[in-house]
Amino acid sequence: MTRSELSRRLSAVIPNADLEVVALPEVPGIRLALLQQSYPQHLLDNDTVAKIMNTPMYWAFCWASGQVLARFILDNPHYVKGRRVLDFGAGSGVVAVAAAIAGARSVVVCDTDPLALLACTCNAELNGVVLEHASSLDSYSGEIDIILASDVLYDRANLSWLQVFLNRAPSVLVADSRVRDFSAENYQLLSANSSYTFPDLDESQEFRRVKVYLGCRT
Template identity: 35%
Template sequence: MRDPENFIRAHTVIARPALVPEIALHLATEITPIWQATESWLAQEGIEPPFWAFAWPGGLALARTVLDQPGLVAGKRVLDFAAGCGIGAIAAALAGAAMVEAAEIDPLALAATRLNAALNGVAVATPDGDVVGSACRWDLILAGDVCYEAPMTGHILPWLRAMAGAGAEVWIADPGRAYLPKDGMALISTHRVATTRELEDRELREVTIHRLLP
């Protein structure tokens, strides 16, 4: 792949989400131009949307929770799963986590996370490849907005439940997606998160954070 960091810098601006102003991120302002630019840059049509270019409601709610309650994270080994822009990982690092990893299958998302971590002066590891199937090496797994498609949910949920059974706390932040499990979830908190019609079908999302039970 060509230089992903330069591509990200060229097609985003540095912004601070209103809900989490402590964190600066390289973000796009519109989805269609960044999507088209990514397809052109990769010389590939029909790619997944550039989720890494936006701070989504689930990630925002997780980051706000972590920063407001750093004692839940300090000293722990944390995974930001399906990290997108890496906001959850960055919040965990700022809250004093002992080790933070961000997992993504999109190399551009990993590059964006590295850029955003550097922007905020924190260390976040970005292992390559799909971590689903890995043995548990974390105390806390953050998963923001991961139940938006049936195939995605079916792929990740058994592994996340196995991680909970292996001793990790698994938090899923969900803004009302259709495939959130109805059972085996313990509610932690609820947040009202402002969004835009550029990304959602409404301007305010109610995000629930649940702990996944083994």
């Protein structure tokens, strides 16, 4: 029922679009319900493109930074194992699912889009994990040991979130491919990897280089 509702809402914005359950190329142990790979994106007319821009369906894609951070967490489970985790701007929930698989004590998906939270529920069920929901960081009053955030710095105004995260939790993991001169206080570079959004949006190479940063409260 959850997936059917997501498909219905998706096709209302993108004509004839549907969701398909796929294993991620770089994290094959995680399966997500995403926009069908065969969808002819080049045939979208201007009206449909405008509608998509006004009603973004971020949850229908697994963005490059999400894939990289999910892979990083599965390869380095000590960052989340036994800890209370919040995935900020969760989208499809790929990072939250990875944290749950890696042994997190609890995982909260936080997103202002109700459909994204529905997608997180769907994808949690596909992977046999349980996720809690929050519509905003302010609305969640529980304790947080670490915040995870991928691809949320696409607007430079969002850089202010980096300090907000550390005010709320002692540790933060951020994955980003948009900020060239990342130099936030109390954050350090951990790794850099090439990746891509899935289904592939044919983004430029500069947006395929994803860096993972660790923030620690002083």
